[in-house]
Amino acid sequence: MYNDKVMDHFFNPRNVGELENPDGVGQVGNPVCGDVMRITLRINDNRIEDIKFRTFGCGAAIATSSMVTEMVKGLTLEEAMQISNKEVAEALGGLPTQKLHCSNLAAEAVHAAIKDYRQKKGLD
Numbered sequence: 001m002y003n004d005k006v007m008d009h010f011f012n013p014r015n016v017g018e019l020e021n022p023d024g025v026g027q028v029g030n031p032v033c034g035d036v037m038r039i040t041l042r043i044n045d046n047r048i049e050d051i052k053f054r055t056f057g058c059g060a061a062i063a064t065s066s067m068v069t070e071m072v073k074g075l076t077l078e079e080a081m082q083i084s085n086k087e088v089a090e091a092l093g094g095l096p097t098q099k100l101h102c103s104n105l106a107a108e109a110v111h112a113a114i115k116d117y118r119q120k121k122g123l124d
Helices: 004-011 059-072 077-081 085-091 097-120
Strands: 024-029 036-044 047-056
Touching (some): 036 059, 036 097, 047 059, 059 097, 077 097, 085 097
Antiparallel strands (some): 024 036, 036 047
């Protein structure tokens, strides 16, 4: 059902955990499947310096969380806001159709964390 890249990010997820005193926090969930993703960010000079995630969900949810952290680390906030759910799924080499909603959560969690940071800084 899952390709090797998805399985690698599921069995060896990158950036797992939670940053202490994060600059931004984003948490999103899907009430239909029960998946919940929490992203914490450290921002330095308008760039994502560090990022961690905690995800409760299926293998695809964990894999997309891991992949999105790899994709946005080092990007400017504006660049990270442009990451789409489709790009997350493509970076993993695709997901089964019934699991595409998981990639939606990954991008949404990053966007929510950036919005949280901007609100705290009075930038939004």
